[in-house]
Amino acid sequence: MPSSATHPALEGIRLVVFDLDGTLIDSVPDLAAAVDGALRDMMLPEVGEAAVRDWVGNGSRKLVERALQAVGARGGELDAAHDLFLHHYRLAPCRATQVYPGVRDALEALAARGMRMGLVTNKPTAFIAPILECLDLAHYFSLTLGGDALSTRKPDPAPLLHLAAHLDVAPSACLMVGDSRHDVEAGRRAGFRTLAVPYGYNHGEPVAASGPDVVVESLRELV
CATH class of the missing domain: 1.10.150.240 (Putative phosphatase; domain 2)
Incomplete structure (x- = not known):
């Protein structure tokens, strides 16, 4: 069970599910x-x-x-x-791709608290492991799902619900962290709490307009 968290968005949360592109990495x-x-x-x-x-x-x-x-x-x-x-x-899936500032701090802090973490991305599955391993991020995640892992992808909630069920965590105890309206919609439809970052890829629109529960400028705020 994770210890008490410093950020209110993590209160009562047992599983944090991250998007990849635009949230953790600039690919x-x-x-x-x-x-x-x-x-x-x-x-x-x-x-x-x-x-x-x-x-x-x-x-x-x-x-x-x-x-x-x-x-x-x-x-x-x-x-x-x-x-x-x-x-x-x-x-060359990882030649110029970089981890966003604050991401490693957040993942390390969450791991130290015992928080379980997963990854749901619309990127094809074949590219997830090579990129995570290249950037030394793979060990943080209990399960990763690519956009071709199931018959539907975000903004459909199915990948989020599949991951939560696989890790035996109720949706109400899950947090979806992403950079786009698709992440926010998927999280909301899955019954997850939603947190968004404004620096990623959202088709030129402010992600706050999608109505996430929380917006943070950097994932370092979760530390």
Whole structure:
């Protein structure tokens, strides 16, 4: 049982479930490189990091679809473009990806209190372990779920409920931590408490507008 926590958002919480991209890590530089690599292979113009930053959050296929739409490509090219994206991303999923300030402090403090932690991301499962291991984050999480682990993904609550059930924690004792409206919606629909950070990827919208229970500027506030 975790000891008393310093932040009110953690009161009564036994399991903290984190989003990955935009919450714990800034992965856009590597995602953008893979998107642009796929576009180059298809003899299409690159879109660049700034555009990709606004498109992340709904899984890799949707990311590639948005890139194709931006350059005016035909819809029938999505399967080929997505395969090329996965190829490029697999080659370098953690070359320029960085952990956000305050994240390691928060994870270490939560672990020291005995808090259980999980990860639910819309990123394909195959990339989760390599990135977590590269950044020395894997040991914090009891269970991780990628966007292709179940038949639905966030904002559907099913991945959150699956993780909570697997770890035998009631939804009312769970906290969902994310950076986007999809995280907030998934957490709310799952019956979790919700906490959001404003620095991640939310399609150019302030995440506070989604109505999370708590907003913190940095996860260091949970220490």
